[in-house]
Amino acid sequence: MTTDVFAHILPPKFLKQMQALNPDILDQFPYMKNDLLTDLQQHRQSLLSGHQQILSVVNLNPEDFVDPVQAADLCRAANDELAATVRANRDVFPAGVAMIPMNNIPAALQLIDDQVAHSDALVGIQLFTQALGQPIAAKAYEPIFAKMAAIGAPIWLHPVFDTHKTDNNLTFSWEYELTLAMDGIVNAGYFEQWPDLKIIVHHAGAMVPYFSERIKYIQGEAKLADFKRFYVDTAILGNPKALELAVDFFGSDHVLFGTDSPFGIPPVGPTAVIEAAVAAMAITPAQKQQILTTNWQQLNR
Structure with missing residues (x-):
């Protein structure tokens, strides 16, 4: 079974709650007008045989629209809805990734304790590169990283x-x-502060593998080693040579199959293209198996 660690959904009840606050909210995000995000049966039917997906919610983040209390309530309800979806469809959706309200850090920490730390359905949280106009590494958000390191669950x-x-x-x-x-x-x-911190980065680690020597000579060997601590997915719409570079930099044990489905290549996403790219990589069969399945199993122990 191939595990796609980065696939998206927009839970229908959560969407209705957001539309009740702003009926035109999807006009701000036209790419979210995709039936595969909200129609569970259609989403299931779009999956390739032998594939399962770890589901995360698209970036319709409550903190961008409502006050801290409302944001916490919306995230908690969305997480309950996502967990219920997972429990009813474990054959193809073995786990989900929780939302947290970034304008209410105390509530976010409580939500992680309540909905992630001991959950049979939600196995981590999703963060974004910025929240409320601040970089995700801003001091205000540090408690989130500390909490996730403490419970041993990925970001x-x-x-x-x-x-x-x-x-x-x-x-x-x-x-x-x-x-x-x-x-x-x-x-x-x-x-350095949390050696067991686990972070899965979308899009194969972006520019980092390509500029690894600049990192080494400008920031030093110690920082370069820390960059190698990230996990990354394969969601770059193909390109075996670029994926080989990601494996060369991060290691075959830190690259996981991920697609960004249902986005990227209409109508159902790029799963087939990315799987073909992994198959074409100049790496060993054992390394390909790590990417497709084993690394997720090890990370989710």
Whole structure:
């Protein structure tokens, strides 16, 4: 069974709650007008045989729209809905990733204790490269990293645009934002402070593998070693040579199959293309098996 660690959903009840607050909310995010995000049966039917997905919610984040108390309530309800989806569909959705309200850190920490730490369905949390206009490595968000290290559960790191910039684009901006977020986490010393911290970075680690020598000579060997502590997925829409570079930098035990489905390649996402790219990589069959299955099993022990 191939495990896709980075696939997305938009729980229907949660969407209705957000639309009740703002009926036109999806007009701000046209790419979320995708039936595979909300129609569970259609989503199931889109999956390739022998595949399962770890589900995370698209970046319709309550803290961007409502006050701290409302944000916490919406995240908690969305997580309950996602957990119920997992429990009813374990054959293809073995686990989900929780949302947390970034404008209410005390509630976020409580939510992690209540909904993630001992859950049979939610196995980690999703963070974004920025929250409320601040980098994710801002001091205000440090307790989240401490909590996740303490419970031994992974963080999924997903990009968002920097709203201070006027030239954002999907081709390059999200990769730049991921790179900056990784740099911020390393230079905040989080891996030194919490050696067991687990972070899964979308899009194969973005720019980091390509610029590894710049990291070594500008930031030093110790920082370079910390960059290698991240886990990354394969969601770069193919490109076996780029994936080989990610394996070369992070190690075959830190690269996991992930697709960003249902986005990337219409109508059902890039799963087949990315799986073909993994198959074409110049690595051993054992390493390919690590990427497709084993690494997730080891990370989720």
